[in-house]
Amino acid sequence: VILAAGAALPYGVVLADSLLRAGRFAPAFAVVGLIGGVLLALALVFGAPWLLGWSLLIAGAVYIGVLEARGSGVDGTAPLVATGLFLCAELARWSFDMRVRISGDELLIARRAGALVGLAIGAAAASTVVVGVTALGAPRDLAWTALGAAAAAGATAVGVWLARR
Amino acid sequence: MRRLGAPVLALYTGLAAAGLIAALAVGRVEAVALATPFVLALLAGATLGRDPELEVRLAVDRSRAVEGETLTATLELFSPVGIDRLDVLLLLPEVAVVDGGAARAVSLRKGERRAIELELRPESWSALEIGPVLCRVGDVLGMRSWAGELGERQFVRVYPREETLRSLVPPLETQVFAGNRVARTKGEGIEFADLRAWQSGDRQRHVNWRASARRGALWVNEQHPERNSDLVLFIDSYVDARGTGSVSGTNERAVRAAATLAHGYLDHKDRVGLIGFGGYLTWLVPATGLRQLYAIVDTLIESDIVHSYARRGFTVIPRRTLPPKALVVALTPFLDERVVNVLLDLRARGYDLVVVDVSPLDLVAPESPLEELADRLWRLSRDALRWRYEQAGVPVVTWREDAPLAVPIEEVMTYRRLARPA
Numbered sequence: 001v002i003l004a005a006g007a008a009l010p011y012g013v014v015l016a017d018s019l020l021r022a023g024r025f026a027p028a029f030a031v032v033g034l035i036g037g038v039l040l041a042l043a044l045v046f047g048a049p050w051l052l053g054w055s056l057l058i059a060g061a062v063y064i065g066v067l068e069a070r071g072s073g074v075d076g077t078a079p080l081v082a083t084g085l086f087l088c089a090e091l092a093r094w095s096f097d098m099r100v101r102i103s104g105d106e107l108l109i110a111r112r113a114g115a116l117v118g119l120a121i122g123a124a125a126a127s128t129v130v131v132g133v134t135a136l137g138a139p140r141d142l143a144w145t146a147l148g149a150a151a152a153a154g155a156t157a158v159g160v161w162l163a164r165r
Numbered sequence: 166m167r168r169l170g171a172p173v174l175a176l177y178t179g180l181a182a183a184g185l186i187a188a189l190a191v192g193r194v195e196a197v198a199l200a201t202p203f204v205l206a207l208l209a210g211a212t213l214g215r216d217p218e219l220e221v222r223l224a225v226d227r228s229r230a231v232e233g234e235t236l237t238a239t240l241e242l243f244s245p246v247g248i249d250r251l252d253v254l255l256l257l258p259e260v261a262v263v264d265g266g267a268a269r270a271v272s273l274r275k276g277e278r279r280a281i282e283l284e285l286r287p288e289s290w291s292a293l294e295i296g297p298v299l300c301r302v303g304d305v306l307g308m309r310s311w312a313g314e315l316g317e318r319q320f321v322r323v324y325p326r327e328e329t330l331r332s333l334v335p336p337l338e339t340q341v342f343a344g345n346r347v348a349r350t351k352g353e354g355i356e357f358a359d360l361r362a363w364q365s366g367d368r369q370r371h372v373n374w375r376a377s378a379r380r381g382a383l384w385v386n387e388q389h390p391e392r393n394s395d396l397v398l399f400i401d402s403y404v405d406a407r408g409t410g411s412v413s414g415t416n417e418r419a420v421r422a423a424a425t426l427a428h429g430y431l432d433h434k435d436r437v438g439l440i441g442f443g444g445y446l447t448w449l450v451p452a453t454g455l456r457q458l459y460a461i462v463d464t465l466i467e468s469d470i471v472h473s474y475a476r477r478g479f480t481v482i483p484r485r486t487l488p489p490k491a492l493v494v495a496l497t498p499f500l501d502e503r504v505v506n507v508l509l510d511l512r513a514r515g516y517d518l519v520v521v522d523v524s525p526l527d528l529v530a531p532e533s534p535l536e537e538l539a540d541r542l543w544r545l546s547r548d549a550l551r552w553r554y555e556q557a558g559v560p561v562v563t564w565r566e567d568a569p570l571a572v573p574i575e576e577v578m579t580y581r582r583l584a585r586p587a
Contacts, residue, residue, distance in 0.1 A: 049172045056180055060199045064187060067195055078198040086202035089180075090306075093173055097307055102252055104270025111249070111272065115305045119209060123202030130201055134194040 003095035004044040010084035010091075011040055014059055017081070022066045029069075033062050040092070047096045056085055074135050079127035086123050090116050166217055166302065166313035173308055174210065177203040210308030217302040218246045219273075221253070223316035225285075225295055232290045232326045240269075240281040240298055240316070247275035249305040253298050256314075260289040260323075289417055290325035290424075290466050294318055324462050325421040328570035333429050334577045336394040336492035337517045344393025344434040354390035361387055395438070395451045395488045396430045398423045398461070399511075401497035401504040402443030402468055406525035412566055415498035415523045420465045422496055422521060422570050427461045438486055439464055442504060444471025448486045477503055479510040492517045498525045499547055512557045519577050520554060520561045522547075527566050558584070 015033040022029045036058030043051035063081055075081075094112065184200025187193075222241040230236055240253060254268040264284045273279060287293055296318040303310035339348040351358045360376055363383030376384040400423055405416035413421070427437045431453060438451030439461050447468060449460055487493070493516050497504050512518045526547075531540040554561045560580040562573035 049176050053176045053179060057183055060180075060184065060187075060196070063199070064191060064193060064196050067193060068191060075195050078195040081195070082199045082202050085199060086206070089176070089203075090206075093307065100268070101266065102268040102270045103265050104252075105272060108250055108270055108272055111305055112307075119206060119306070120202075122209075123205050126205055127198040127201045130198050131194055 001095075003091050003098060007044060007088045007091035007095060008040060011037070011055070011059060011088040014081050014084045014088075015062060017077070018059075018063045018066045022069065025066065025069045029062050029066055032058060032065075036062065040088075044092060044095060047099055049093070049096065052089065052092050056089055059085055059088075074131060076131065076135075078131050079124050082127040083120055083124040087116075087120055090119070166219065166300065166311040166315075169301070169310045169312050171309050174207070177207050181207065206306070206308070210304065210306060213249070213304045213306065213308070215246065217244065217248055217311050219244050219248065219251070219300060219302060219313075219315065221298050221300060221315035223255070223296045223298055223319055225319045225321055227321065229322050229324065230287065231324050232287055234286070236285040236287070236321060238283045238285055238295055238319070240283070241278065242271065242273060242281065243278045244273040245276055247277070248273040248302050250303045250307070252301040252303075253281065254300075255283055255298055256296060257285065258291065258293060260287055260291050261293060261295070262286045262288055287321075287323040289413070290323050290420060292466050293321040293323050295321060322463065322466060324466065325417075325424040327425040327428055328421065330425060330429050330571050330574060332571075332574065332578065333426070333433065334492065334494070334519055334574060334581070336396070336490070338490035339392035339394045340436070340488070340490065342393045342436075344391060346392055346394050346433065346435070347389045348392040350390065351387045352390040354388035356389040356391075357386060358389045359387045360384050393433075393435050393453070394430075395436045395491035396426070397438045397440060397451060397487055397491050397493045398426060399440045399442060399493050399495040399497075399508070400465075400468065401495070401501065402441050402445075402447075402471065403473070403501035403504060404498065406498055406500065406528045408528055408566075412528065414528070415500075415525050416468075418564065418566070419496040419498075419523045420468065422523070422564065423465055424462050425570055426494060427458055431455070431458050436488075437461060438488075438491075440482060440486055441468050442477070442482075442507065444473035444475075446477070446481055448483055450483075450485050451488060451491065477507070479507050479514070487511075487516065490517070492519065495520045496523055497521075498523045499550055500525065505550060508559070509553070509557060512554075512559050518559045520559055521573055522551075522561055522563045524563045524565050560584075 015037065019026050019030055019033060036055045039051050039058065040055035042048065043055060067075055181200045181203040184196050184203070188196035188200070220243040224239045226237045238255060240255065242251065242253070250270060250272055252268060252270045255263070257263065257267055262285070267283065269281050271279060271281065285295070296316050297314040298316040299312070300315050301310055301312045335346060339346050347354070347356045360373060361384065363372065363385050367385045371385040373384050373386045400419050402416065405414050407414040408417065430437050434453060436451035436453045437457060439447070439449040441447035441464070447464055449464055493511055495508050495518065497520065499505065499522055508518060508520060526544065529540060531537040551561045560577045562576040564570060564573045
């Protein structure tokens, strides 16, 4: 329950932050965000990872949608939003794992918590670098677009390779 | 060990791909930022996870136990490469309860050897099969996992707990071998039987001088010889009314009673045999001694309820299993007509028969008026069945869950005192 609540907290913060910035579009995004929240709640109750995926996708879509609707420049809080959603995913996954009660070492919990914190810090740092590089005025030409597409394909390939290994 | 499917990899791959594609579509770097943690997690999973190497040894401290006793199962774990998270689950039958659950989670450093002790408590007699150990190995983030069954199966024979009996039902007839029972016949023995006039060939030591002096002629004492008897335990294994929770099923109680009676009679140097009458016919020819006790109990704990529609009668029982003048103690829940007929057949053939009704009545709780009506009819039919047996001179006693076995045994002895069968 603690982990599930911990997963719901950053999700709620990200959604609330997005809606507060949405201005007149807030009601429309609120409906979409509500659907995401319901999906997250269902995922946490029934332990369904695919529902978790959809809820995270919706939260991300709401955030990007709000930025697009406002038409603002690069958002400096994007690394925090990314880290929040990542923490939501990891804590939810941890809560799924803890459904089966297995007595064991306290050390295991400490190690996983440590790994999670380390990964979250690394994720925040990497996101900051990504946003920072863009904010510094990186060129936006065809080569960079191709590189972005290659990155997307590469990330997918890494996932597929891991799944098959 | 085989690799398990990892939904998290699909999830994170999908989220990362969605973020990056969205970034390309809308031209916003924030979408890339959202995807970055998931890409990082995938890379971390790729670098942290490694194929596991694990050795598991399973050992149990004893190969024999009595139900309710505590056994210790030791899992010895070793990994030459180290394991971030290892979940082990000892596969056990339902009758065995483990304090704290049968699953444990540990981590193993490189080259570390670790032993986990699990306290098992078999709550019912059985031929207990312990193991193998179900192992699941994962990395610290739970990105990838492997699973497999390791460790050799261990077998423990859990014997039924015995009831305390102060007395046993004496058979009507004894056999020809020496034993601890006083025979009804007269012969060489210790127990005084009668006085009679001296006959040629009588030994001087048997002369009762006091009676002889009073009557003016030689009178001698007669004794009852000490003989053994034969007991055949007849177990109805056609149908079992299973209990729930702490309430024992009928077969469970029948086996417990049979083990108790076998122990008691074998202690009295009687010969004890066994007939398991059900879907499979099992039998043990009557014999005496500790070895026979183990043979009986081993056969009992391996006995199982096997449903069968085949009509079987007395004729399928091997002749040597039922010696003449044997006392037959039948343990039955009276749920199968075939057993009812076989027992009446046994009585008709002159066997000394006692029926212990391992009552299933306590296991039935009617919930609706219709069920109550059916329950009343069923009870009436059981009463009618008992009456049939009583008409044949067979004592039928009921053993209920909450009463000791001594109660029905005393009932049989009372019945025999009041109504001696022909």
